[in-house]
Amino acid sequence: MRLSSILATTATAALIAGPLAAEVKFGALYPFSGQLALLGEESARGVELAVEEVNANGGVQGEEVVLVRGDAVDNNQAIGEARRLISRENVVAILGTYSSSRSIAASQVAELSGIPYFELGAVADEVTGRDLQYLFRTNPTAEDMGRMSIQMIVDRIAPVIGKDPSEVRVGVIHEDSSYGTSVAGHQERFGEEAGLEIVTVQGYPASTVDMSSLVLDLQGREVDVVMQTSYQNDSVLFLQQANEAGFKPSAIIGGGGGYSMVPTAEAVGTDVIEGVFDVDFTQYTVDPSYAPGMEDFVATYREKYGEEPRSGHSLNNYVGAMAIFGALDEADGFEPDTILAAVEAVDIPEGETAAGYGVKFGDQNQNERAKMMGMQWQDGRLVTVYPEEAATSEMKIGE
Amino acid sequence: MQTFLQIIANGLMLGGLFAIVAVGLTLIFGIVKVVNFAHGEFLMVGMYATYLLTTGLGVHPYATAIAVVPILFVLGALTQRFLIQPLMNARDEHIQIFATVGLSTALINLALLLFGADIANTPNYQLRSQVEIGPVRLLQGQLWVFLAAILLVTGLQLFLKRTNIGRAIRATAQNRAAARLMGINDRFVYILTFGIGAACVGLGSALIAPLYPSSPTIGTYFVLIAFVVVVLGGLGSIPGAFFGALLIGLVDALSGFYIGSDLREAVVFGIFLVILILKPSGLFGTRMSLSHVSP
Numbered sequence: 001m002r003l004s005s006i007l008a009t010t011a012t013a014a015l016i017a018g019p020l021a022a023e024v025k026f027g028a029l030y031p032f033s034g035q036l037a038l039l040g041e042e043s044a045r046g047v048e049l050a051v052e053e054v055n056a057n058g059g060v061q062g063e064e065v066v067l068v069r070g071d072a073v074d075n076n077q078a079i080g081e082a083r084r085l086i087s088r089e090n091v092v093a094i095l096g097t098y099s100s101s102r103s104i105a106a107s108q109v110a111e112l113s114g115i116p117y118f119e120l121g122a123v124a125d126e127v128t129g130r131d132l133q134y135l136f137r138t139n140p141t142a143e144d145m146g147r148m149s150i151q152m153i154v155d156r157i158a159p160v161i162g163k164d165p166s167e168v169r170v171g172v173i174h175e176d177s178s179y180g181t182s183v184a185g186h187q188e189r190f191g192e193e194a195g196l197e198i199v200t201v202q203g204y205p206a207s208t209v210d211m212s213s214l215v216l217d218l219q220g221r222e223v224d225v226v227m228q229t230s231y232q233n234d235s236v237l238f239l240q241q242a243n244e245a246g247f248k249p250s251a252i253i254g255g256g257g258g259y260s261m262v263p264t265a266e267a268v269g270t271d272v273i274e275g276v277f278d279v280d281f282t283q284y285t286v287d288p289s290y291a292p293g294m295e296d297f298v299a300t301y302r303e304k305y306g307e308e309p310r311s312g313h314s315l316n317n318y319v320g321a322m323a324i325f326g327a328l329d330e331a332d333g334f335e336p337d338t339i340l341a342a343v344e345a346v347d348i349p350e351g352e353t354a355a356g357y358g359v360k361f362g363d364q365n366q367n368e369r370a371k372m373m374g375m376q377w378q379d380g381r382l383v384t385v386y387p388e389e390a391a392t393s394e395m396k397i398g399e
Numbered sequence: 400m401q402t403f404l405q406i407i408a409n410g411l412m413l414g415g416l417f418a419i420v421a422v423g424l425t426l427i428f429g430i431v432k433v434v435n436f437a438h439g440e441f442l443m444v445g446m447y448a449t450y451l452l453t454t455g456l457g458v459h460p461y462a463t464a465i466a467v468v469p470i471l472f473v474l475g476a477l478t479q480r481f482l483i484q485p486l487m488n489a490r491d492e493h494i495q496i497f498a499t500v501g502l503s504t505a506l507i508n509l510a511l512l513l514f515g516a517d518i519a520n521t522p523n524y525q526l527r528s529q530v531e532i533g534p535v536r537l538l539q540g541q542l543w544v545f546l547a548a549i550l551l552v553t554g555l556q557l558f559l560k561r562t563n564i565g566r567a568i569r570a571t572a573q574n575r576a577a578a579r580l581m582g583i584n585d586r587f588v589y590i591l592t593f594g595i596g597a598a599c600v601g602l603g604s605a606l607i608a609p610l611y612p613s614s615p616t617i618g619t620y621f622v623l624i625a626f627v628v629v630v631l632g633g634l635g636s637i638p639g640a641f642f643g644a645l646l647i648g649l650v651d652a653l654s655g656f657y658i659g660s661d662l663r664e665a666v667v668f669g670i671f672l673v674i675l676i677l678k679p680s681g682l683f684g685t686r687m688s689l690s691h692v693s694p
Contacts, residue, residue: 034508035616038516176661204660207620209416209611212409213655213663216402232518233620236612244529244538267520267612 024063024334026051027085029070029078029096029106036099042310043098043121044069046317049300054325061329070094072102082106086113092334093118095321098313100124100179107135116339120320121281121313123256125182128366134336136343136361138320140281140370142179146186148372149227149253149279152386154194157225160397161250166195171223171249173214173238175230176203183229183255199223206231211238215245225251232258239268239276250398253277260311260375260382270380275396278375278382282355283312285392286373286384293354312355319355323348356390401534406652408535414648415545419606420621421628421640422551423599427475429635430572430592432492433483436499438625439618440506441597445471445604446613447514450521453608459524461543464605468598475597478502479590503618510615518612526609540610547606551599552641559637568592572635627671633684643682647671 028047031040051065059065068089070081078097085091086109093116097103100122110117111132119127119137123145128137158165172187174180184201191198199221202214211234218226226249228238235258242252258264259278288295297318301309309315323346328334331342343361350358350369362368374386378393385395424438435441445467452463482502486495526540559565570578571588579585611617628647632639647667654666674682 035511035516037511173660202660205664207616208660209620209624210409210413210651210655211660212413213406213652214660216406216409217656217660220402233612233614233617236518240527244527244536246536261517263518263520263612267518 022063023066024060025066025068025089025091027070027082027089027091027094027096028067029072029081029085029094029102030098031073031102032069032071034073039311039313040072040098043313043317045301045305045309046314046319047095047120047321049297049304049314050318050321050325052304053300053322054329060325061331061333065325072097072099072106075101075105078102078106079109082109086110086115091115092336093324093339095120095317095324097122100127103127104130107132110134114336116336116343118320118324118343120317124178126178128364131364134340136324136365136367138323138359138367138370139316140357140372141366142182143186144370144372145183145229145255145279147190148374148386149187149255149277150190150194150196152253152277152279152374153191153196153225153251156386156395157251157397160395161224163224166197168196169199169222169224170196171199171218171221171226172201173218173226173228173230174201174203174255175206175234177206179257180206180229180255184227187227187229204234206234208234208237211241212245214238215241215247218242218249219245219247223249225249225253227253227255228259229255230258232261232264235259235264236267239264239272243268243272251275251277253279256280262382265377265380265382270377273377274379276377277385278377279372280375281312281316282357282373282390283375283382283384284309284315285375285382286356286390287392290351290390291354291356292352294356297354316355319353319357320359323353323359351389402656404533405535406656407649408532408537410649410652411645412537412541412545412648413651414645415541415548416607416644417621417624417628417648418548418641418644419544419551419603420600421625421632421644422548422555422637423596423603424622424625425629425632425635425637425640426555426599427593427596428629429637430568431479431483431589431596432572433495433499433593435596436496436622437478437503437506438596438600439620439622440503440510441471441474441600441618442604442607442621443510443613443615443618444474444506445601446521446608446611446617447510447519448601449605449608450519450613453521460521460526460605460609464602467605468601471601471604472594472598476590476594478597479593483593484586484589507615507618514613514615516615518614520612521608523609538610540606544603544606544610547602548641548644551602552637555595555599555637564591624667627667631671631674631681633681636681636683639681639683646682 030044051067070085072078095118098121103119103122107117111134117135121139123142125142154165158168172184174184260280265273327342327346331338346359348359357371358369359367360369373384375382376385383393385391427435448467449460449463453460482498483495529536567583568588571585575585628643632643650667655663
């Protein structure tokens, strides 16, 4: 890893060595190998594209940005690689990390060293809930996911099925690790605040091989809307078994993970997943006028990597990185406190980034303008249907 | 009432699924006395083989069993010959367990390298279509799994009881030294048994692949329950594994509905512990099985 990262860095540097004189190093800490490698790599591509764009436009404060990769294959290695980036590579800040647990581990190291740490993709609440001074997060969180799914029910689904929110019977199911549990907790809380009738909240292990009892239970409770926060296998399993049991709630709203991926749709069949909702990071079927720069991003991505983006992770990391680099360009120098002051001043309104949401850091250095999008599977494609200003297609309910 | 019957039916089908995965494990455990932690990964390898053959040749997934079963047999036999056998005389036999843990991790990572973390869908050839039996609805594929589990258990039992090779296998399990004195090639028996155990899960994977998408970690989904089933049924008892699997399947389905999916595992493992406390040798294990006399 180490050798390859050095080679990669040198290669990148050699390719884009131009008129820029000095170099400034940033760490890119992602899981590049192991279980999470696919989406870790996808996330890092967003940062790489941001760096290329920034360098092509004169760099940051006239200096060329150089990315040094760190492989956060597990929590321990995330810590080790964060140390290496900080003390051996002398990076001025670290960008990462896709995985919440890696982010939580590695950001402790950065905090102790007084090096800014920018989280662009991990969703767990705990990432920004720890009073860290040097950690900033640009992406939406588990709480935003919970909030968005409830808004969709209250705002759009309830009126269409002709029920007052207080009559809408909601079943919340979730895989029982900290990810699913925290999203489900927010859904329950926001749901109760909105006056929805939450009839059941049930966890299950993500490695389950049978959800038929859970389906029968939801069926018996006459649930109108099912919300599931899940990984891929359990998303597939639930959708298949619900379909096979003839369980057709007015709406199924998935949360991230498996629900956003094309292989999930292929596994369950496009006819079965038709109409299923999904709340996740901004994907690519979003109104381009709401997400200016998104189409250019996709074009550059295609050109560089020779394929379509595999998920919205690259886009969201790109947006976060661009906001950070943009802020640093205004500053003078790369001292940690200068960087802090620069990013604290960031104020990008909604509708002006390639992911649609704005950037302004609030409480706990969390981007308070970060937002998830409401999407729906229509004709085998995942299209954005909520909020209206981002939507590319009409929401379809009860057809 | 209809819901209750449906839950019972779902539980039995789930039990059949557990059984077909656990049978090979209990065979290896009972005869070779190795706790094979790579058993789930054998299943994963089999499922990917089924996926590749089905999509590559465009044949029915069940037809791939003709190739997948021998492939897994060879994988199992090689594991015994080149991984377990050299460790047979190690100072501590637990080293074999760690070797299988290592094999498991290596196979998962190899699959990640070859196939990535994404899921691979084996075409299901209508095996996910429904069959109505009286008041309950089941999947065609589930029924085949259940039927295959019964045939496999019966077949293995007959093989071990009625054939000469089967007798040699049992003799080796009961007393390796005595079996050797009787002219049985114990090393060959172990290689053969490990191969058969892996071949069983090979058959299972051809049947399971159309029902579940393959992924590098799919084996870990099944293997924990498979261990529970094996211990519950009585280590090394093949009918025990079958009925243990049905019991666990039923408990899983019933508790998932009546108690809640959060507590399902707590109930399954709670019952498992209670049975072990009351009958430490498992449901079908004899109190002091002969197979525990040797090495």
